[in-house]
Amino acid sequence: MIRVLVIDDSLFMRTVIKDMLSHSPHIEVVDSARDGLEALKKIKELEPDVITLDIEMPQMNGLELLAHRNDIRAWPKTLMVSSLTSESAEMTRRAMELGADDFLLKPGDIRAVRGLERDLIGKITNLVQISYVNQKARENPCEIAERIVLIGASAGGPQQLDIVLSGLDPRLNAGVVVTQHMPAGGFTAALAARLNRVSPLPVRESENGMILRRGCAVVSKAGYHSVIAGAIGERGERGGKVIHSRAPPVHAVRPAVDMTFSSGAKIFGVHTVSALLSGMGNDGGEGTMAVKNAGGRTIVCKESDCLVYGMARAALKRNVVDRIVPLREMAGDIMELVAEAG
Secondary structure (H helix, E strand, C coil): CEEEEEECCCHHHHHHHHHHHCCCCCEEEEEEECCHHHHHHHHHHHCCCEEEEECCCCCCCHHHHHCCHHHCCCCCEEEEEECCCHHHHHHHHHHHHCCCCEEEECCCCHHHHHHHHHHHHHHHHHHCCCCCCCHHHCCCCCCECCCEEEEEECCCHHHHHHHHHHCCCCCCCCEEEEEECCCCCCHHHHHHHHHHHHCCCCEEECCCCEECECCCEEECCCCCEEEEEEEECCCCCEEEEEEEECCCCECCECCCHHHHHHHHHHHHHHHEEEEECCECCCCCHHHHHHHHHCCCEEEEECHHHCCCEHHHHHHHHCCCCCEEECHHHHHHHHHHHHHHCC
């Protein structure tokens, strides 16, 4: 059983979170707390495996509570529960720096919070299974990437990205670009910081003009399309870089997977591997077709491993998918296809 302490100043949120978690046979809610001071006492007494932590609370907020994590011998894995505001995004980024393990975004309409049940349970289950890499032991890759792995995801994607990126070999002979639908304001920076802990590859949020490096991953910055343009390495190698574009949203999102996949396929051609994970809507279908038409290789995740299957289905409908792969086999297939690419 995974023992969870729910921390939130809202009685409604405490009640709803406890009710959602009660639907999992593997999770036990051991108690709840209304603020950081009460939570600190209960963490010491109950020693939960995981805490769900609101950020804004009276007396002691979530960040102030996290500042005490070194005072407790076995601090629980921490799932931040964040509102969709720019202020909350900045606080979420700070929480990740302070040692929080993951974050869950509350919908703007609080009445829709029950729709988070599967995502909430999935994140908590994933937290107790993950392990972190030794970041200091990484090599410092500097060579421009001549092959590219493009990964697209939306709803249900973040915990899948944990599994895929943690399974990649640090010697991967390609750069990696992850385009995950998220609201602007700092949440993709927090996602990149989280993935950087679990992946053997260094992971950063994209910057305008960033050169794509072999054995490195970037997360497309929310609020911009990540357009892949050509770049030349120090020894004349041909590769790519990320250009941030404020062009109108595509499929009502920015960044759009189609923009990244299609532009990446133009630059890398047969040296492109694309992968679609969980996600709602049609984004990724046209981009996957562009990769296939350029001679690249294409993968989608198996439906039973996805929270939502709209994005993968958009590619399957176009008959441009080379492999349908179980989630835990995707990293291996990506590395195999990168080795074969071109």
